[in-house]
Amino acid sequence: MAGLLPSLWYRRAVQTTSPRARVRLPLVTSESRRAVHELVPADVVQRSSEPLADAEGRVVRYLRLSVTDRCDMACTYCMPAGGEDEHGLREELLTFEEITRLVRVLAAHGLRRVRLTGGEPLVRRDVVALVQKIRDAGIEDVWMTTNASRLAALASPLREAGLVGVNVSIDSLDPDRFAKITRGGRLASVLAGIEAAREASLALRTNTVVMRSENLGELAALARWAWSIDATPRFIELMPIGEGARLPSSERVGAGEMREALGSLELETSDAAADTDRGPARYLRSKRDPQRRVGFITAVSDEFCASCNRVRLTSQGEVRPCLASRRAVSLRELLRDGAGDDAIVGALRWALAGKGAGHDFAITPRDASSDVDHERVGMSLIGG
Ligand code: SAM
Numbered sequence: 001m002a003g004l005l006p007s008l009w010y011r012r013a014v015q016t017t018s019p020r021a022r023v024r025l026p027l028v029t030s031e032s033r034r035a036v037h038e039l040v041p042a043d044v045v046q047r048s049s050e051p052l053a054d055a056e057g058r059v060v061r062y063l064r065l066s067v068t069d070r071c072d073m074a075c076t077y078c079m080p081a082g083g084e085d086e087h088g089l090r091e092e093l094l095t096f097e098e099i100t101r102l103v104r105v106l107a108a109h110g111l112r113r114v115r116l117t118g119g120e121p122l123v124r125r126d127v128v129a130l131v132q133k134i135r136d137a138g139i140e141d142v143w144m145t146t147n148a149s150r151l152a153a154l155a156s157p158l159r160e161a162g163l164v165g166v167n168v169s170i171d172s173l174d175p176d177r178f179a180k181i182t183r184g185g186r187l188a189s190v191l192a193g194i195e196a197a198r199e200a201s202l203a204l205r206t207n208t209v210v211m212r213s214e215n216l217g218e219l220a221a222l223a224r225w226a227w228s229i230d231a232t233p234r235f236i237e238l239m240p241i242g243e244g245a246r247l248p249s250s251e252r253v254g255a256g257e258m259r260e261a262l263g264s265l266e267l268e269t270s271d272a273a274a275d276t277d278r279g280p281a282r283y284l285r286s287k288r289d290p291q292r293r294v295g296f297i298t299a300v301s302d303e304f305c306a307s308c309n310r311v312r313l314t315s316q317g318e319v320r321p322c323l324a325s326r327r328a329v330s331l332r333e334l335l336r337d338g339a340g341d342d343a344i345v346g347a348l349r350w351a352l353a354g355k356g357a358g359h360d361f362a363i364t365p366r367d368a369s370s371d372v373d374h375e376r377v378g379m380s381l382i383g384g
């Protein structure tokens, strides 16, 4: 049998918290980075207007909404060379109307912030109109995470549609190194996008994934440059997710070493975050100018799962309670089968009830006996 189906394997469906749950045994290719679906029991309809919370009591205030699984770059830690080979078909993607309906339902249950992501969100046609629709659905705090390659033309319309700010991914200020990390990205386009964002008065943060052999020596320069354009720089620890898991572990740089590399910036040593909803980043202020901060997103060396207040929705309508897991509940069929809001809320609560307490990054599939599969999570399919 194994000889007949060399590329196929049966994967045990993920454990669920509900003994009544029916689960699907998916047949997936051994290389698949797609979600592993759970089927929601029919009796989870919920009439409660209580905020949405997971099993650990973490209330969901923040939705990361992936609007496409496509991208115009292929960063070495995120996307396979040549891009994903399992893109969603057009009819598999949620329509703007479907997305807006979900946002409206979530907003009625405590959601306060939406971040558009991807793949690259700016490659989805009419993304400006989607921003406007999300605002109209009751969310004022709408942000985007983008590689900015197409931002030069879109920054101003996005601002007019109600976008508050952008997190721009930029891993180097050296054009050659930038092209190498992004497999062909043009730094000049990204810088033009950033300039347009400034002119449009979008709030600006930069995201840099730190890799020892690539850009560790550039962190201080990146932070100073970000400050010079009134952006808040943030440094992200390389996560062993998808392509990131294929890079040598020696590339990973923990929180302590990042701070050492930024020594010349003279940062405070304790957390500056007085923010009510700071998300996963820890911020340190400059001793010389407290208005200037540097963010650290260090999921591996400084796990922040206990304060995770977010849920992820893929472009295909899958709720992904945790980035580190392929476990997902699809809302698309519910939406297309004419389900009422109560059924959607019930499915969301059910999905969240099974969210784990932590990410298990320390465990690899080679030594795991169960459902640890972060190495097969497609980052660009979820949106970070
Ligand atoms: N294309 C957009 C961008 O690059 O900003 C949005 C999607 S991207 C998947 C979202 C974020 O995930 C980016 O900031 C990217 O640097 C980060 N990311 C992707 N793979 C990662 C990994 N293995 N470890 C840490 N961060 C990663």
Ligand code: SF4
Pocket: 071, 072, 073, 074, 075, 078, 079, 118, 119, 120, 147, 169, 379, 380
């Ligand atoms: Fe594309 Fe963003 Fe992934 Fe880079 S990090 S490949 S820009 S989705």
